[in-house]
Amino acid sequence: xxxxxxxxxxxxxxxxxxxxxxxxxxxxxxxxxxxxxxxxxxxxxxxxxxxxxxxxxxxxxxxxxxxxxxxxxxxxxxxxxxxxxxxxxxxxxxxxxxxxxxxxxxxxxxxxxxxxxxxxx
Numbered sequence: 001x002x003x004x005x006x007x008x009x010x011x012x013x014x015x016x017x018x019x020x021x022x023x024x025x026x027x028x029x030x031x032x033x034x035x036x037x038x039x040x041x042x043x044x045x046x047x048x049x050x051x052x053x054x055x056x057x058x059x060x061x062x063x064x065x066x067x068x069x070x071x072x073x074x075x076x077x078x079x080x081x082x083x084x085x086x087x088x089x090x091x092x093x094x095x096x097x098x099x100x101x102x103x104x105x106x107x108x109x110x111x112x113x114x115x116x117x118x119x120x121x
Contacts, residue, residue: 002067003064003067003068004060004064006060007060007061007064007068008064008068010061011061011064011065011068014051014053015078015081016081018050018051019050019079019080020043020047020049020050020051020077020078020079020103021050021051021052021053021077021078022036022039022040022043022050022051022052022053022075022076022077022078023052023053023055023061023065023074023075023076023078024036024039024040024052024053024055024074025054025055025056025074025075026054026056027054028040028044028052032054032056035073035074035075035086035087036074036075036087038087038090039075039077039086039087039091040052042090042091042094042099043077043090043103045094046094046099046100046103046105047103047105055074062074069083071083071085071086073086073087074086075087075090077090079102079103084099084102
């Protein structure tokens with residue numbers, strides 16, 4: 001199935017106007033599949049603001065995003081217009097710390113233990 005020009009244009013517009021876009025099943029507040037739920041949970045840990053597109057509401061986008069990205073599954077995370085990947089990749093990147101880097105989230109400074117020496121036994 002070829003991606004129709006109108007759907008391609010709509011996807012490109014979304015990606016150019018929004019830094020972080022997640023094409024998912026359901027909404028951020030009510031994901032409709034486990035993979036979408038895991039992906040939103042990962043993003044929610046790192047960034048307060050990102051755009052979600054419920055592909056269940058837009059059948060042409062649901063199929064079109066797969067053609068656009070040449071990626072067969074949903075959810076699909078885009079950052080700065082580039083496909084990052086689906087749920088498994090997002091979770092791996094979260095675990096490794098790479099997701100925070102891609103999203104521009106600063107790593108917390110390492111915390112040194114506080115040691116107090118006293119004469120009390």
